[in-house]
Amino acid sequence: MAESTPGFELPLLLFAGFRSIVDQLHAELARQGHPDVRPAHGFAMQAIGRDGATASELGRRLGVSKQAAGKTADRLAALGYAVRVDDPADARRKVIRLTPHGYDVLARSAAVFEELRTAWAERLGEERLRQLEADLRTMAPPSGFRLDVAGWFGA
Template sequence: MAHDLPLQTDLAALLSMSFSAIIHELHQRLDALGFDDIRPAHGFLFQRINPDGATGMEIAEHLGITKQAVSQMIDYLEQHEYVARRQHPKDGRGKIIVLTERGWQLIHAREAFYKEIEQQWAAIIGSERLEHIKSDLSHIILNIHAGEFPQRLRPVW
């Protein structure tokens, strides 16, 4: 007799499954628009370079990975025309990573899709309940982090 696995109802599992559901839906929609060469980890990188650009070191610190790993990600994104390396405006020897037109198209599509996904969730549980969830999570995060939202949002997988 097969045993069913227990339903995952602890908070960490529910938050993880919720995050996975959002990211899965987002990437299905992005794929349909021709952004099928983007992976979830790239989104964390885009958060750091959007809107003013960033150095490789700033991105590495933001993601908590090596500068070499960031360089590989930047190489990939540059080959796919999402980012470009430019001369740093304040450091003649340095480079800054900026979004290209395609990169900005991706960012705008992502923002629109996040809004649509949130509207879908509101249709399931109601706008007021969704706003309560967002408010409660914000309150928890602010209390854990001394009244400020963390500046870094890293992949943890």
């Protein structure tokens, strides 16, 4: 029988796998013309989504303050990934929307994630990877993935 490893290793190994994938993604995105995009930007762009979001909505979705969400939106705007536009339902509010540049980086990210998954399948075997994914789905909360990872890692 194999000797078990300390309990603290599991989250570290899961995080190391996550970090490896995200680091490879961003290296490839930089090669494809998106050198300034950071992991937090990807979470924010996902949280903005196709319908856009106010800074308050973005903050709630990311688990950060409205001010932190506003700073992230400002950075995305400075990089050309998002814009702030008047809310057609309430002229007092601004809605953050993705630009074509923002949609481009998300599409490229999706394609790179597919390539990275293929690389994992080649290394581990397709069936083993499918089983790993199934096991992680079993252990993940039924509510699914939340976008507030950036806020969760914060203070």
